Amino acid sequence: MNERQPLLSVRKVETYYGKIVALRGVDVDVYPGEIVTLIGANGAGKSTLMMTICGSPQARAGQILYDGEDITATPTHEIMRKGIAQSPEGRRIFPRMTVMENLQMGASLVAAEHFDGDLKRIFELFPRLKERSSQRGGTLSGGEQQMLAIARALMSRPKLLLLDEPSLGLAPLIVKQIFEVIKELNRTDGLTVFLVEQNAFHALKLAHRGYVMVNGNITMSGTGAELLKREEVRAAYLEGGRH
Amino acid sequence: MAAGTPTAPTASNRPQGAQRALEERGDMPPAADHRTSMAGSLRDAATAAFLVFVLGFFFLGVRSDIAPGGLTLTFRWGLLAIAVAIVFGARLLLNIFVFRTARPLTQRMGGAISAQGRAFPNLGKWLGRALFAFAVILPFFFTYFFPGRERQYIDLAILIMTYIMLGWGLNIVVGLAGLLDLGYVAFYAVGAYSFALLAQHFEFIGFWTALPLAGLLAAFWGIILGFPVLRLRGDYLAIVTLAFGEIIRVVLLNWYEFTGGPDGISGIPKPTFFGLEFVRGEGGFADFFGIPFHNIHRFIYLYYIIFILAIITNLVTLRLRKMPVGRAWEALREDEIACRSLGINTTNTKLTAFALGAMFGGFAGSFFATRQGFISPESFTFLESAIILAIVVLGGLGSQIGVVISSIVMIGGIELLRNLGFLSQIFGPNFEPTQYRMLIFGIAMVLIMVWKPRGLVSTREPTAVLKEKKRIGADMVAQGEGH
Numbered sequence: 001m002n003e004r005q006p007l008l009s010v011r012k013v014e015t016y017y018g019k020i021v022a023l024r025g026v027d028v029d030v031y032p033g034e035i036v037t038l039i040g041a042n043g044a045g046k047s048t049l050m051m052t053i054c055g056s057p058q059a060r061a062g063q064i065l066y067d068g069e070d071i072t073a074t075p076t077h078e079i080m081r082k083g084i085a086q087s088p089e090g091r092r093i094f095p096r097m098t099v100m101e102n103l104q105m106g107a108s109l110v111a112a113e114h115f116d117g118d119l120k121r122i123f124e125l126f127p128r129l130k131e132r133s134s135q136r137g138g139t140l141s142g143g144e145q146q147m148l149a150i151a152r153a154l155m156s157r158p159k160l161l162l163l164d165e166p167s168l169g170l171a172p173l174i175v176k177q178i179f180e181v182i183k184e185l186n187r188t189d190g191l192t193v194f195l196v197e198q199n200a201f202h203a204l205k206l207a208h209r210g211y212v213m214v215n216g217n218i219t220m221s222g223t224g225a226e227l228l229k230r231e232e233v234r235a236a237y238l239e240g241g242r243h
Numbered sequence: 244m245a246a247g248t249p250t251a252p253t254a255s256n257r258p259q260g261a262q263r264a265l266e267e268r269g270d271m272p273p274a275a276d277h278r279t280s281m282a283g284s285l286r287d288a289a290t291a292a293f294l295v296f297v298l299g300f301f302f303l304g305v306r307s308d309i310a311p312g313g314l315t316l317t318f319r320w321g322l323l324a325i326a327v328a329i330v331f332g333a334r335l336l337l338n339i340f341v342f343r344t345a346r347p348l349t350q351r352m353g354g355a356i357s358a359q360g361r362a363f364p365n366l367g368k369w370l371g372r373a374l375f376a377f378a379v380i381l382p383f384f385f386t387y388f389f390p391g392r393e394r395q396y397i398d399l400a401i402l403i404m405t406y407i408m409l410g411w412g413l414n415i416v417v418g419l420a421g422l423l424d425l426g427y428v429a430f431y432a433v434g435a436y437s438f439a440l441l442a443q444h445f446e447f448i449g450f451w452t453a454l455p456l457a458g459l460l461a462a463f464w465g466i467i468l469g470f471p472v473l474r475l476r477g478d479y480l481a482i483v484t485l486a487f488g489e490i491i492r493v494v495l496l497n498w499y500e501f502t503g504g505p506d507g508i509s510g511i512p513k514p515t516f517f518g519l520e521f522v523r524g525e526g527g528f529a530d531f532f533g534i535p536f537h538n539i540h541r542f543i544y545l546y547y548i549i550f551i552l553a554i555i556t557n558l559v560t561l562r563l564r565k566m567p568v569g570r571a572w573e574a575l576r577e578d579e580i581a582c583r584s585l586g587i588n589t590t591n592t593k594l595t596a597f598a599l600g601a602m603f604g605g606f607a608g609s610f611f612a613t614r615q616g617f618i619s620p621e622s623f624t625f626l627e628s629a630i631i632l633a634i635v636v637l638g639g640l641g642s643q644i645g646v647v648i649s650s651i652v653m654i655g656g657i658e659l660l661r662n663l664g665f666l667s668q669i670f671g672p673n674f675e676p677t678q679y680r681m682l683i684f685g686i687a688m689v690l691i692m693v694w695k696p697r698g699l700v701s702t703r704e705p706t707a708v709l710k711e712k713k714r715i716g717a718d719m720v721a722q723g724e725g726h
C-alpha cells in the first residue's frame with residue numbers, strides 16, 4: 001500500500017495559538033483507502049492537527065499536501081471543496097435546522113442530481129436519521145447528532161473523511177454502530193478516513209494504521225495491531241479500561 | 244417513535260417544548276392560600292391608588308402657570324381622581340386575573356393561542372393568504388366603505404407597507420443571516436438620496452429609472468459596510484453598524500453643497516404611470532383613461548407601487564431561503580465554524596446578505612423620497628432603525644408573516660393613538676399622544692417579549708421535507724384511512 005502517493009501528507013507541521021505552540025513538527029501520512037487513527041491524551045494537539053489540515057488555524061511551518069497539491073495556505077472553504085469533509089469536535093450540527101436541512105447543507109457544493117441517491121445511501125447507513133428527518137437538529141440525542149454530523153460530512157461526497165472524536169459521550173453500543181458504519185464506508189466505497197479518537201482500543205482495532213501524539217509530537221506509529229500490543233500504548237491509553 | 248416527537252431539550256437551546264411547558268403550568272391545581280383572596284386584592288389595589296394620590300398630588304393635582312404678576316395655581320382634582328381610579332381599577336383587575344391567581348390570564352391566553360396553532364398548523368398560511376387578498380383590494384375597500392376618509396387610510400396603508408418592506412429587507416440580514424444590524428436606516432437614506440440627487444441633477448431621471456440605481460447604490464454601500472464587519476458578531480457588530488448609520492446621517496447633514504444639509508432636497512418627481520402623470524387636464528392619467536380626475540388616483544398608484552415592491556422582497560426572500568445561499572445564511576446564523584468546514588465561503592455569504600438587505604432598503608428609500616417629494620436627514624435617525632429592528636424582532640426573527648403583523652400593530656397602533664380624542668380630554672388639550680410613541684413602543688415590546696419571548700411567530704418553517712411517496716399500508720386501507 002505504501003508505495004503509492006499518500007492522499008494526505010502532513011510534513012513537519014508546526015501550529016501556534018498566538019505564542020503557544022500546539023504542534024511541534026508533526027508528520028502524518030494517509031494513503032488512499034486507509035483508515036488512519038490518531039490517539040493521544042487530552043490537550044495533546046489532535047484537534048489542532050485536524051483543524052490545521054482544514055486551514056484554520058493555518059500551519060506556521062511545514063507543509064500539508066493533499067493529493068500532491070500544497071494546501072498549507074489555502075483558505076478553509078476552498079480546502080473543503082477539494083474532496084475533504086470533516087465532522088468536527090463537538091459535532092457542530094445546525095441546531096435550529098431540521099435533519100434534512102442539515103444534510104442539504106452538507107450537499108450544498110455537490111451537483112443537485114446526486115442528492116436523492118446520496119440521501120438514500122445515507123439513510124441506509126443511518127436509518128435513525130430517516131425516521132427523524134423533519135426533527136430539528138438541536139433536539140436530537142447525542143448519538144443521533146453524531147450520526148448527523150458524519151452524514152452531513154458524507155453528503156459532500158468526500159474522498160477523505162476527517163472525524164474528530166465521533167465516540168465522545170456516546171454509549172458503547174452506539175459507538176460500535178458508528179464504527180461499523182465507518183468500516184463499511186471504507187470497505188465498500190473505498191473512503192479514506194482519518195480518525196481522531198480517545199477511545200484508543202476501538203480506534204486501533206478499526207484502523208489500518210495509527211499514530212500516537214504526545215504534547216504536539218508524534219511519538220509512535222505503526223499498524224493498529226502493532227500499537228495495540230505496545231506496552232507504552234497499553235499503559236497510557238488502554239489500562240483503566242475504556243473498552 | 245414518530246418523527247417530530249420532541250426529545251429531551253438540550254441545555255444549549257430551548258426548543259418550543261420549553262415554552263409549551265411554561266404555558267401548561269397553568270394546569271396545576273390552584274394553591275389556595277391567602278394570596279388569592281378578594282380582600283387581599285382590594286387592599287393591594289387601595290394601597291397602589293393611595294400611592295398614586297400622594298405622588299400625583301403635586302404633579303397632576305396642582306399646576307402652576309406663569310402669568311402676569313406671578314405664578315397662578317390651578318387645581319385639577321378631576322384629573323387626579325381619574326388617575327387614582329385608573330390605577331385602582333387596573334391594579335385590582337391585574338390582581339384578580341394575573342398576580343393573585345393560580346391560573347394567570349396571560350398564561351391561559353398564551354396557551355389558548357398556541358393550542359390553536361397546534362390545532363390548525365396551516366393557520367399562518369391562511370392568515371398570510373387572507374392578508375394578501377385584503378392588501379390587493381385595499382384601496383378599493385377604503386374608497387368604497389370609507390368615502391371621504393379613504394385618503395387618510397390609504398396613506399396609512401402606504402406607510403405600513405413601507406415598514407413591512409423595510410422589515411422584510413432587514414429580516415434577511417438579522418433574521419436569516421443572524422447579523423445584528425442597528426444601522427439599517429443608512430441604506431434607506433442612501434436609496435432616498437440617490438433618487439433625489441439623481442433627479443435633481445439629471446432632467447430625464449424619473450422614479451422608475453432611479454429605482455434600480457438606488458437599489459444598486461444601496462447594495463454597494465451594504466458591501467462597503469460589510470467588509471470591515473466581516474469578523475464581528477453580536478454586540479460588536481451591532482455597535483459598528485449603529486455607528487455606520489449615524490455616519491451616513493451626519494455626512495448627509497454636513498455636506499451642504501451636495502445634499503443640501505439640514506434643508507434637505509425638495510421637488511422630487513412623482514412616479515408616472517408609463518409616462519402618464521397624475522395631473523389634472525390634458526395628457527394626465529385620468530384624461531388618458533377617460534375618467535374624472537381625482538387626487539386619490541395618485542395615492543392608489545403609490546400604494547400599489549410599494550405593495551409590489553414589498554411582495555417582490557418577500558418572494559425573493561422566500562425563494563432564496565430554499566436555495567443554497569439562503570440556507571447558507573441560516574446556517575451561518577447557527578454556526579459559522581461548521582459552515583466553513585462544509586466549504587461555505589462565509590465572507591461571500593455575509594456580504595450577499597448585507598448587499599441584498601441593503602438593496603431592498605434602498606428601493607424602499609427611493610419610494611419614500613418619491614412619496615414625500617421632500618427628504619432631509621431628519622427622516623433617517625437611529626429611531627427609524629430601532630423601529631424597523633423592533634418590527635423584525637417582535638415579529639419573530641426570520642418570520643415573514645411576523646413582520647407583517649408587527650408592522651400593522653406598531654405603525655397602525657401609533658396612528659390609532661393620534662385619533663384617540665378622549666385622551667386629550669383626560670390629559671388636557673395640549674396632550675399629543677404621538678409624543679409618547681417611544682414609551683408605548685417600549686411597553687409593547689416588554690409585553691410581547693414577556694408573553695412570547697421569541698417573537699410573535701416563533702416557529703420556523705423548514706425549507707425541505709423528505710420527498711417520498713406515502714405508501715398505503717394494508718392495515719390503514721382496511722380501516723379506510725389511506726389517501
Ligand SMILES: Nc1ncnc2c1ncn2[C@@H]1O[C@H](COP(=O)(O)OP(=O)(O)OP(=O)(O)O)[C@@H](O)[C@H]1O
Pocket residue numbers: 017020022040041042043044045046047048049089198
Ligand atoms: N483556540 C485556542 N487558543 C489557544 N490555545 C488553544 C486553542 N485551541 C487549543 N488550544 C491549546 O492547544 C493544545 C492542544 O489542543 P487540542 O484541542 O488540539 O487538544 P486535543 O488533543 O484535541 O485534546 P482533546 O482530546 O481533549 O480534544 C491545548 O493545550 C489547548 O489548550
Ligand SMILES: [Mg+2]
Pocket residue numbers: 046047048089164
Ligand atoms: Mg480534541
